[in-house]
Amino acid sequence: MATPRPSLHLLPAALAVLALIPVVVLPLAYLVYGSTLDTESATGAGRVTFERFGEIAGNADYRQGILNSLKLAVATGVGSCIIGVLIAWIVVHVRPPGRNVIDALMIVPFFLSSFVLAIAWAMLGNPNNGLINGWISDLVGRDVVPLSMYSFWGIAFVIMTGTVPFVYMLTAAALGSTDPSLEEAAAMSGAGRVRRLRTVTLPLVAPSILAGVFFAVVFAMESFAEPAILGASIRYNTVLTDIYLAVENFPIKYGTASALAVVVMAITVVLVFVQGKLLGNRSFVSLSGKSGSGADISSGYGRRARLALLLIPVGYLVLAVVLPMLALALISLQPFASPQITELTLQNYEWFFSDEANLRALRNSGITSAAAAVASMLWMFVLAYALRRSRFWGSRVVGYVALLPIAVPGVVIGVALLWISLRSPVLIHGTLIIIALAYVARFSPFVLRSITAAMTQVDVALEESARMSGAGEGRVLRDIIFPLIRPSLLSGGVIFGLFSLRDLNTVVLLSGPTNNTISMQIWSMYENAQLPLVAATAVVQSSILLALVVLGRWLGRAPTVRSSTVDADEPEASYPSRREGGSPASLASPALARHGGR
Template sequence: MTARAGLRARLPAGLGLNLGVLALLALLVAAPLMTILMQTLDPERIGAWSDVLASPLSRNLFWLPALNTMALGLGVAAGCVLIGGFLAWLVVMTDMPFRGLVGFLATLPFMIPSFATALAWGTVFRNGRVGGGGGLLEGMGIAVPDALAWGMTPTMIVLIAHYYALGFTVIAAALATVNGDLVEAAQMTGASRRRVLFGIVLPVVMPALIAGGSLCFAGAVSNFAAPALLGLPVRMQTLSTRLFGMIEIGQVERGYVLAILLIGLSAVFLALGNRLLAGRRSFATISGKGGRARRFALGRARGPLTALALLICLVTTILPILLLIAASLAPMASSLFSGWTLHFWIGEADPAFARGQAGIFNNPQLLRALTLTVAIGAVVAFLANVIGILVAVALTRHRLRGISEAVSQLSFLPMLLPGIAFGAAYIALYGAPIGPLPALYGTSVLLALALTAAMLPFAVQTGRATVAQISGDIDEAARLTGAGFFRRIGAITLPLASRGLLASLLLCFVNVISDLAIVVLLYTPTTPLLSVLSYRYASDGFHQFANAVTLVILSISTLAAGLATLLRGRNRPWLSS
């Protein structure tokens, strides 16, 4: 007993906790990624690399999808920085009225699933090229060109409308740190507003522009829903849709190669963004002195710019929801505001209507999907936050050189990984038996594990922020009185961090129930989820049912996100002055 106590005394404090969370993160994050890499390097499967990269099939398997993916990512990043930066500048730096409303609306599009925005786009612009009824414009006799109905252009527009909220949030936070005294000093020397904007403000927030653009690029290249709904009908493939297709038809080795290449593409561009950021670290915007906000007077442009900002926000938030509601009630999208019926919601099965499909709330599959989605969302949110708080305590209270860096990197890695590639990695590792453990493919356990790993970055970041606010002296005092680790977590950390953790639980829940990229590869008919059900309805041409299911997801997401916002409080410092 004495020897064991002496050994424990010689070991660094928190070593067991750090090793435990490192092992857990290795199983959840590192092992699946290593598995797909090792499977593609197996002598019997290594030919998949040449099939994808250097064969008669490679043009359609990789090079064209990669080109489309790059064009989509760069276009979305540029569009998000332009729109997000424009709105951030108006909200933070100008005397525009309704700044609070615009600032609130500009953060909402990211809460709306991208497949919801894609469905709303199709409701208006869909044409009859790929069969089925046209959209609202075609019903009004307006010929919609193919380039506006399908393919790269609508996909890019939908993704910009979805991701510009990321750019707005990052850029607005950076603009809020610009000291108004700098702007005032420049104006006193006779500098024009244009010179101040491009000579002072823009260089100062350049790191935020790069960071926001990198995040939007990563989101766009990994997005599955919008390219699938708007691109696949005209055979426009991206790496994410091609990866899904390969695994769906059983060519898993080629799918794993595409997953690795997609991860590598995202990593390269994120690394380039980080390199550019590293070269601009000399910009300091926060000092120890108090600063005053300095707002530009818009003058005669005040009205038009305010109208433009409100229009952008309304078109990307309120309008898609209104279109989805109307489209879930109208028998035909071409007559969107006439002949409304509740059949698609509560109707009985009728062979003469909607090809015999019952309304979603009379569909046992929908009710099963609703129950399973909410249950998995709750379980994943709980598990991710339990792991998140353990990781946060390890990184905040017991940092160990080397181990802590590995824990930090692994906990953040899922944020950088394309969701569909992450799903492929989980199929590779846990889809087959491992020793005495059974195969998990087709079970809700696999869905829960993959989604828990994907939610770790949100849970860990929230956990670190809340744990860092709790004085270490409280924990140390409890330890000296003999309280064990889990006793201190339950009696001290969780009660004091409860507000932030509840918000994190709700945000993880929102992300889980609206996720499609990860679960689209992992679901089976025995494990239906709402997001996949909506996608399948849309793919099969049942757009009204798809819209109705999407509205159910939106209702649950909006309620949970609203509760999370109330718990976190208003965190918009750029509107405080």
């Protein structure tokens, strides 16, 4: 009879669970409490009332901001669905030349800072002196203004460049794992290509498409930099820009900002809840023990058709990566921003690496991201083991609370932690501690998803065999659990570092002169219209992010578990290694580990 699963050492497990209170529960509770006070001060006492929400409902500007956020969310969701699904279908079913390169490059826009991409497109699509308009004017020989990114569709487009990869990866993973015999049977029954796509393929991958669309919608709801940069000149406000202005402008309105934050948090939580309901009670089984004939489902497409369809993913990558990065590189090499290249210089990069404020911001980002990533990995490892292996009363609720920050926009978490820092008896406001705490609160759920997905695939029998052979709990963790989940743990840490290094939304309300991060340094320079310096700093940040992507792929290699883990006489093949986090899909998001990588 199998031995019962023992609990992790009680004290570490209890501390991991209790840590959710100060990191997640308390800040959000303070946020809700602050939204009900009749004072705009974050430190003074006030009377509990719900009048603040009535004031928001009665204010036309605030109502318009909420409506604008919802419109952007819908447009982003629909656009990301169309583009992401189409590219996934081309790569998996049409299989054009270079599909493996396309598949690998599709994760790049996901990791580039959306804030930096918004700045790049502001340089490209400025109606007065944008690079694209300047290039077209030089080409046709007269002044033209064919493109302006300062519009609703310009904002939605920039947001979509970061959400299309998620829809693509989820859909491509699902398309690659469906049983080809189903389409073969439909074809043999006389169904045409369009009908097979509509009645067989799309229904089978509907859960993945829906999950990707909901992610795009939530991502758009929490987008701050894009409307702040591209919408300011046309007075296109969203609920998040209203929150920022409520805190940054004088008089400061902490109460109003908190109430708006509660509204947007409620919207995103409802969206995640609806997604769970839509997917939770339906069956989408498409894999079985029987394999298909293995026929090439792309055989109906000629070479010319494949090359023509290849232009769609290539065009997307050009717009999402090549053009923005080209614009940043060109502007960073000029003494002033201009469509005409009159002089190339490295003085902007020399300034970046010689200016103490830039170096301090870079150090602050590195220190806070690394410290927060290590703390999050240790915390989430213990918490994941407690949740997956040590069933206790309330574990389901604890799991929901741990994942709650996924549904909470970064600006909202920033407002919540602002309340904590201003009311804390210990001085943490304006320090690196509050920045690191914000990163842990915001991005730890991604590490948890990565670890739990890997831990689910570890057979409990391996642990039970080790214990029956006399191995203690510590040795089981060291020699069994950790080697098998190490790639996912390290990939989760790298993803944490990527998200924190590029983050602006969470820290925009928490940063000051002494705890500035690299993203806040770019933001400050952009507000001062120092475009060549902004471009050089953005290129440095993007290079660091791309290097971390490569590091994450390298760390996601398959582990080798020592054959002596349990019994020296046991063959090594008894302990199969697991690869988790090595594919673009699993590196792009820990949540994708549940769906399988391509």
